[in-house]
Amino acid sequence: MSASDAPRRGGGGFAGAVASEWTKAITVRSTWACLASAVVLVGLYVVIIGVSLRSPAPGADAPAEVVPSTVAAGGLMIMGQFALITLATLAIAGEYSTGSIRNTLQCVPVRGRMLLAKSAMVMPILFSAGVLLGLAGSLAADAALGTVAAPQSGPERLTAALAMGAYLALTAVLVIGIGAMVRSVAGTLTVGFVLILILPMALQSASVHLLQTVGAYFPGSAGMALMGIAEDQPYPAATGLLVLLGWALLGLLGGMTLLNRRDA
Amino acid sequence: MIALRQLTKRYGDRLAVDDLTVDIAPGRVTGFLGPNGAGKSTTMRMIMGLDHPTAGTATIGGLEYHRFRHPLREVGALLDAKALHPGRSARNHLLAMARSNGIPARRVDEVLGIVGLSEVARQRAGAYSLGMGQRLGIAGALLGDPGTLIFDEPVNGLDPDGVRWVRGLARSLAGEGRTVFVSSHLMSEMQLTADHLVVIGRGRLITDAPIVEVLSGSSPATVRIRVPDTDERSDLAGRLRVAGFPAEPVPPDGLLVRGATLSQVGDLAHAAGARLHELASADPSLEEAYMRLTGDSVEYRVPTQRHPAPEEAG
Incomplete structure (x- = not known):
């Protein structure tokens, strides 16, 4: 005997799991704090870099023109993404630190479904954040750059903003996977940033060609290739998207494997 | 009906649950007793699919927990009342749970009323007292109106009123024909609540019998x-x-x-x-009966001075 008055077939399953994750995300302050921080961080970066680019050093030539969207993308890579990756981290590793992962698994006991639901919740949030930051950031960069702003059409700005959204959405899935493997907020953030940014930067600054090549295929490098802000564009943007997709799937696979094997 | 079959859980070289075979029948309150570290919580976590058994199975109505499409409508469990995000309000916590299983939002307000948290439902759950946290945990268990209920130490942190309330709730849920499985370290509490007792020590089954039998049979x-x-x-x-x-x-x-x-x-x-x-x-109180049953299975015994045994009579 059970669930006498509740409809038997409706709800639940994957859609229910996603709805539940969504409800959890919007009902904690940290989600909004992360989003607000990302806006502030990208805004600060755009203003500081924009203004400094248009003021030539004494005795230097007139400054070259700068594409506004690249300033916004730079702000996202160097500052904004930290806040947004924290958002994804809290969605999974935060539940381990509060113990609420056990409640989540009571609601959604199929672990792979739980992990996919979390991914499906954070992807649209980070994608939208990336697109909006990309568009608003490029307009703000226009103002900050002033006379040195290179002309950029609307569709060009939108394409750049979509690339930023795609980068964040796929990175978020990778972080969800890492969170399921590492199970602590600090650990997930550390592993995440080392993998996304620090390791590729270290490898690419090495003088050995092989290491530079390897470094170009880490998530951060792939993201910069996708957004068109890599230093010497090692491969086309589409390849960058595929590399990021690979990392996202790898993260999910690793997270799922360990989730299924371990006790909650 | 919860069915445990040769259920075993090993952590390293320690057997937390050792070859447990028990049926927990519907329509009565089954008390789950054992000293600390006896394996009660591990057993409950295995029933809920949180821990994987090393061997054996734990099923509810013949199915493992993760097989249910709407698990909250089949089994409601209070395992760890503190296992929630402290920044989320009680109502939103329950709402997120409800959405995962297609349970209507009005049921959330209903269970908040049942456990007496309606007034404080919009407060952060982290600001709740231990007793309010237990009530919220029980609300979560009742959310799906399930046929099976599992409560791990439900009266922990409750005031006497709350204890009496949980006792009445468990009895009325069993009276409606549901399976109610309650663990406790308070023997006196079980004496008042349970119809049937499952006693374990060091992960092993010691007794699986009606409470009257445990009381009379042991002494x-x-x-x-x-x-x-x-x-x-x-x-x-x-x-x-x-x-x-x-x-x-x-x-x-x-x-x-x-x-x-x-x-x-x-x-x-x-x-x-x-x-x-x-x-x-x-x-004999249940407490005495229990001490007799679990006497040599206590995991962490405090060495006590033995009184000289009374003279044996012929």
């Missing part, structure tokens, strides 16, 4: 008498021994007589001409 009727006169007391003790009832002296002037009824002891005292100040039955 013969015991009678307490007080005989103020020393000579009369030793004379009566001798007569009792001859009659087959060992009598244990209880300072300053008492005797504890095992295996006898009140009238048998009263008659013997009359025959001996002994003056009594007390003649009363000393029924």
